Amino acid sequence: MSRRILLTCGEPAGIGPELAPLALASGVDFVWIGDPRHLPDGTAFDLVSAPTDPVPAGRLPVLAHDFAAPATPGRPDPANAAGVIEVIARAVDLLMRGEAAGMTTLPINKQALKEGAGFAFPGHTEYLADLAGGAPVAMMLASTTVTPPCRVVPATIHIPLTQVPAALSDQALEQAIRITHAALIRDFGLPVPRIAVAGLNPHAGEGGTMGREEVDRIRPLLDRLRAEGLDIAGPLPADTMFHAPARSRYDAAICAYHDQALIPIKTLDFAGGVNVTLGLPFIRTSPDHGTAFDIAGTGRADPASTIAALRMARQMADQRR
Known part of the structure; x- marks a missing residue:
């Protein structure tokens, strides 16, 4: 057996x-x-x-x-x-x-x-x-009944919204991306994972006019990881990331905070969503x-x-x- x-x-x-x-x-x-x-x-x-x-x-x-x-x-x-x-x-x-x-x-x-x-x-x-x-672990919520699948990983989890900008450090975001990338290969059988990263601010900051986290911190980090060969898109406006054509362009989305990640998956697949802890042995x-x-x-x-x-x-x- x-x-x-x-x-x-x-x-x-x-x-x-x-x-x-x-x-x-x-x-x-x-x-x-x-x-x-x-x-x-x-x-x-x-x-x-x-x-x-x-x-x-x-x-x-x-x-x-x-x-x-x-x-x-x-x-x-x-x-x-x-x-x-x-x-x-x-x-x-x-x-x-x-x-x-x-x-x-x-x-x-x-x-x-x-x-x-x-x-x-x-x-x-x-x-x-x-x-x-x-x-080091990351929390993934993965759909099982919608196509293309919806897989989301919040880079910050159970903290007040007021604490998110400070908690969304380069280290926290990079860790979430690397753990997700490794898990997509090892546990989901995707040899070249495609990862999308949401911005923190509305419209991903719109060039710095709605917040500078994307310009000053998130984009430089993603550029460095892309230079290593990771297939990463972003930072992207979160409000246009989760309809079906957008989901077809990536295998998992890294989100800035809890509700940014969980609202779309619970809307798309409330009964079929699964919580997966990535990074554990x-x-x-x-x-x-x-x-x-x-x-x-x-x-x-x-x-x-x-x-x-x-x-x-x-x-x-x-x-x-």
């Missing part, structure tokens, strides 16, 4: 437990790590002692991880915060030891983890980077949505993004192999 994808349980009071059995429809061979008590009643599952243990078709393979308390949909319990964190760390350990092919993480709630276990990271991405020894994807406490336990959870994330993890693992 080939190595499986690991599906971490995420916040047990959210929709994660409902998504796990629904994700069997992906056709991807995966194993769920979590507390079986948190799965919906009637879930057909088998406990496994290792990620590669066989399980009959149609049954959810479960690598059990005991939590402190049961789960009530929509009401996160601080007692379970440590278990959520431990499951992520356990999955990374299995990956680093070569016992699995990649991981797909179900959504966590950062506030619940902070209040219940003192979680010190802004989110999954930063925690995974820390577990990987401080590897292992593969990590996740659905592009949160814990959805408001619908947890109601049977209305949509597994489309989780299924897309599992399939992308499998494709990336096969590409690396």
Whole structure:
């Protein structure tokens, strides 16, 4: 049996437990790590002692991880915060030891983890980077149902908008570009990646009349990278980068800040978008949505993004192999 994808349980009071059995429809061979008590009643599952243990078709393979308390949909319990964190760390350990092919993480709630276990990271991405020894990483959101595909990488992530101009340093932008370039080759099978870089200001600064970041900082950096042989377009006005003809001209777009990147992909492919952490020594994807406490336990959870994330993890693992 080939190595499986690991599906971490995420916040047990959210929709994660409902998504796990629904994700069997992906056709991807995966194993769920979590507390079986948190799965919906009637879930057909088998406990496994290792990620590669066989399980009959149609049954959810479960690598059990005991939590402190049961789960009530929509009401996160601080007692379970440590278990959520431990499951992520356990999955990374299995990956680093070569016992699995990649991981797909179900959504966590950062506030619940902070209040219940003192979680010190802004989110999954930063925690995974820390577990990987401080590897420089980038967050990519990738579509799975639109053509041409939409792949976006914000060079700055979870910071106030007022802090973006200072945080968008030459180092931060160059790191995002280089990590994305390497990942497109290694994980997406694109030997000569084409990268588009959005400007920070409206109309990419319009020659300096709407801000000088593009003229003074971004363009000189891109010129230097182009001189190295990277195929880079920009800085480009972000408002004309994401219609279909524009997307056909690049493989990934580097954006200046969070919403500049996430608004277009969530508009184009809300249900099929996948979050991919680039730069890690292992593969990590996740659905592009949160814990959805408001619908947890109601049977209305949509597994489309989780299924897309599992399939992308499998494709990336096969590409690396």
